[in-house]
Amino acid sequence: MSTLDTSSTGLQALLSPRTVRSTVLPVVRQQVSALEPTLARICSYHLGFIDEHGDPTGAGSGKLTRAALMTAAAEGVGLRPEDVQSQAAALELLHNSTLIHDDIIDADELRRGRPAAWKVFGASLAILAGDALQALSLQVVVDDPGPGRAEISSAFAEALRLVLAGQSRELTVRLGPGAGIAEYDRIVEEKTSALLECALVTPALRAGKPEHVLAALRGAGRHLGLAFQISNDVEDIWGDPAVTGKPVRGDIGRRNPSFPVLAALSADSPVSERLRELWHGDGTAAAHLQEMADLTEEAGGRHTAEKLSRGHLGSALEHLGRAELSPAASAELTALFDRIVNRTA
Amino acid sequence: MSTLDTSSTGLQALLSPRTVRSTVLPVVRQQVSALEPTLARICSYHLGFIDEHGDPTGAGSGKLTRAALMTAAAEGVGLRPEDVQSQAAALELLHNSTLIHDDIIDADELRRGRPAAWKVFGASLAILAGDALQALSLQVVVDDPGPGRAEISSAFAEALRLVLAGQSRELTVRLGPGAGIAEYDRIVEEKTSALLECALVTPALRAGKPEHVLAALRGAGRHLGLAFQISNDVEDIWGDPAVTGKPVRGDIGRRNPSFPVLAALSADSPVSERLRELWHGDGTAAAHLQEMADLTEEAGGRHTAEKLSRGHLGSALEHLGRAELSPAASAELTALFDRIVNRTA
Numbered sequence: 080m081s082t083l084d085t086s087s088t089g090l091q092a093l094l095s096p097r098t099v100r101s102t103v104l105p106v107v108r109q110q111v112s113a114l115e116p117t118l119a120r121i122c123s124y125h126l127g128f129i130d131e132h133g134d135p136t137g138a139g140s141g142k143l144t145r146a147a148l149m150t151a152a153a154e155g156v157g158l159r160p161e162d163v164q165s166q167a168a169a170l171e172l173l174h175n176s177t178l179i180h181d182d183i184i185d186a187d188e189l190r191r192g193r194p195a196a197w198k199v200f201g202a203s204l205a206i207l208a209g210d211a212l213q214a215l216s217l218q219v220v221v222d223d224p225g226p227g228r229a230e231i232s233s234a235f236a237e238a239l240r241l242v243l244a245g246q247s248r249e250l251t252v253r254l255g256p257g258a259g260i261a262e263y264d265r266i267v268e269e270k271t272s273a274l275l276e277c278a279l280v281t282p283a284l285r286a287g288k289p290e291h292v293l294a295a296l297r298g299a300g301r302h303l304g305l306a307f308q309i310s311n312d313v314e315d316i317w318g319d320p321a322v323t324g325k326p327v328r329g330d331i332g333r334r335n336p337s338f339p340v341l342a343a344l345s346a347d348s349p350v351s352e353r354l355r356e357l358w359h360g361d362g363t364a365a366a367h368l369q370e371m372a373d374l375t376e377e378a379g380g381r382h383t384a385e386k387l388s389r390g391h392l393g394s395a396l397e398h399l400g401r402a403e404l405s406p407a408a409s410a411e412l413t414a415l416f417d418r419i420v421n422r423t424a
Numbered sequence: 425m426s427t428l429d430t431s432s433t434g435l436q437a438l439l440s441p442r443t444v445r446s447t448v449l450p451v452v453r454q455q456v457s458a459l460e461p462t463l464a465r466i467c468s469y470h471l472g473f474i475d476e477h478g479d480p481t482g483a484g485s486g487k488l489t490r491a492a493l494m495t496a497a498a499e500g501v502g503l504r505p506e507d508v509q510s511q512a513a514a515l516e517l518l519h520n521s522t523l524i525h526d527d528i529i530d531a532d533e534l535r536r537g538r539p540a541a542w543k544v545f546g547a548s549l550a551i552l553a554g555d556a557l558q559a560l561s562l563q564v565v566v567d568d569p570g571p572g573r574a575e576i577s578s579a580f581a582e583a584l585r586l587v588l589a590g591q592s593r594e595l596t597v598r599l600g601p602g603a604g605i606a607e608y609d610r611i612v613e614e615k616t617s618a619l620l621e622c623a624l625v626t627p628a629l630r631a632g633k634p635e636h637v638l639a640a641l642r643g644a645g646r647h648l649g650l651a652f653q654i655s656n657d658v659e660d661i662w663g664d665p666a667v668t669g670k671p672v673r674g675d676i677g678r679r680n681p682s683f684p685v686l687a688a689l690s691a692d693s694p695v696s697e698r699l700r701e702l703w704h705g706d707g708t709a710a711a712h713l714q715e716m717a718d719l720t721e722e723a724g725g726r727h728t729a730e731k732l733s734r735g736h737l738g739s740a741l742e743h744l745g746r747a748e749l750s751p752a753a754s755a756e757l758t759a760l761f762d763r764i765v766n767r768t769a
Contacts, residue, residue, distance in 0.1 A: 114585075114589070115588070115589035115590075115592050115593060117592045117593070117595075117596045118588065118589065118592045180551050180552070180555060183547075183548075183551060184548040184551060184552070202547075203528075203529040203595060204592065204595060204596070206525050206528060206529055206551060207525070207529070207588055207591055207592045207595070208592075209555075210525060210554075210555070210558065210588050211585070211588045211589075211592070213555065213558060213559070214558070214562075214581060214584040214585050214588060215585065217559075217562050217566075217581055218578070218581035218582065218584075218585060221562075221566060221574070221577040221578055221581050222578055222581070224574075228574065229566070229569075229573065229574070232566040232577060233563070233566055233567050236559060236562055236563035236566050236567070237563065239555075239559040239563075240459075240556070240559050240560065240563060243460070243463065243552055243555050243556045243559060244459070244460035244463065244556075245460075246552055247460050247462045247463045247549065247552045247553075247556070248460060248462070250462075250548060250549060250552070251462045251549070
């Protein structure tokens with residue numbers, strides 16, 4: 080695992096997670112609380128502000144990864160955190176709208192270690208709550224009168240379009256070996272990278288930066304998404320459910336595109352042949368999943384995945400280096416990228 | 425029923441349904457076809473462009489009511505249909521996004537006389553397809569560079585917020601007699617009127633009209649929504665499924681807020697007492713629904729509903745009269761309002 084050493088950079092953190100939390104969470108909370116009461120309750124539950132009985136938890140859930148990226152990128156282009164506060168909140172709303180629907184679609188019963196919204200409130204209301212967060216996110220962005228309003232609104236709408244395209248492709252594409260990896264990249268660029276790109280590019284749009292800066296930031300977000308998603312796929316198979324907050328091996332149980340499995344299937348060995356049989360079968364018992372995990376590792380899928388994730392992280396940082404950000408913000412983003420991919424946040 | 429006589433107005437129709445269809449449908453079709461292929465297919469099916477096997481139907485479904493209102497209102501404020509072509513298409517996309525999700529939520533198996541999208545493609549993909557239409561609608565509006573772009577984007581986002589609030593309220597509120605009618609009005613103003621207001625007000629925003637014109641158009645849309653929804657509730661109970669395209673008495677079977685029933689429950693008679701028992705029971709057999717329909721009519725619920733629908737149509741036309749539109753467009757909208765409420769379109 081690539082754990083960049085950030086302790087020795089001499090960097091005085093511009094943005095502790097606490098800072099992002101105190102800047103962005105109040106906006107998220109206030110926006111959500113203004114929704115119709117039932118929708119407000121479901122969204123507040125999903126976001127971790129209240130428990131299933133409606134009692135305050137004293138916390139907000141999630142790592143606010145996208146808000147942290149946007150806030151750090153804002154510093155990098157000479158803006159203050161307040162200049163993109165609404166957009167950072169809106170991006171978290173947008174991300175969470177997709178999670179609420181995703182859990183219904185995947186029939187995932189757990190989200191961040193708690194029952195998913197649809198398990199608590201039913202699928203019908205959870206569909207509306209996801210819709211409401213999606214609409215609210217775009218409303219916040221559209222209503223913000225600051226510079227770059229139109230460009231930022233377009234970036235948000237386009238990011239959402241891509242996420243939905245990626246989710247649909249993920250549900251419908253049957254990934255085999257070989258061709259599967261190009262398709263996998265495309266799905267990840269849509270469903271995972273698009274919001275990270277949006278996070279990084281929004282402050283540059285607000286600051287009126289030229290196209291080569293926007294392109295560098297988009298490239299950084301694209302590779303960050305790939306590095307993160309591949310690492311996430313590794314975690315799904317071999318990670319600790321206490322860290323991921325989700326049942327182990329959900330992706331391979333559902334035969335969702337999983338990079339280590341695709342890499343292992345491409346290996347063209349007796350081991351990968353046996354894995355292929357299981358993957359195209361319908362076994363979802365723990366023993367089946369365990370055998371698939373073991374075969375994937377034996378066929379080199381885990382090693383390839385970890386190596387490629389590191390490679391994409393490197394590419395993300397290369398693109399970041401071309402975005403002409405302030406050195407302090409670059410260091411901050413470098414540390415953030417590493418935390419995102421390696422889940423040390 | 426209030427059937428306004430439009431044949432004798434001497435009005436040379438500015439906008440036949442055919443004109444709206446030829447202006448707006450190509451934009452809708454083109455936007456939807458650019459979606460990710462699976463989502464494009466589901467949305468094209470829902471919109472009636474293709475059948476469930478993917479073959480072209482040679483038609484587009486729906487009456488494009490909202491697009492027709494917007495196009496007529498554009499003429500009324502001195503714009504050409506092309507000036508709001510994208511917005512008219514976007515409003516139809518938005519409306520249809522809510523229908524796709526609504527059918528899942530209500531478990532409605534029929535839409536416009538055909539199997540609902542979720543019945544054909546499954547709920548998971550239909551959730552994403554609804555999301556995609558919602559996102560696409562806002563993207564079209566946000567990306568249109570014409571005058572009033574920001575205000576129109578805000579109007580769309582706000583309209584969607586209201587529709588979702590109304591849908592949530594409809595699912596969660598237990599309507600009883602008395603207080604129920606105020607709550608009913610609120611739900612309808614949100615879930616039905618909001619998009620009609622958006623249709624009428626968008627051209628005025630584009631043309632930079634003053635606040636009193638906007639307020640008159642919003643008032644017209646609000647009352648039009650109430651007139652339409654109450655008339656629709658009457659149709660649900662006593663209408664012809666061949667006209668509505670939906671099974672008869674779906675609303676009362678699900679105990680959805682239905683104005684004639686609420687009015688009958690308020691009557692405070694032995695008949696309404698028996699109706700109350702049935703309404704709070706869980707019977708959904710055809711004989712139960714027939715008895716509820718008969719009791720509703722006997723207690724005066726149908727009469728009250730039909731009278732109130734006419735009253736709201738009158739109020740809508742009064743507001744329209746204050747919007748300072750061109751006489752030809754006013755006449756056109758008057759005819760449209762009547763067709764919408766009385767389903768003679």
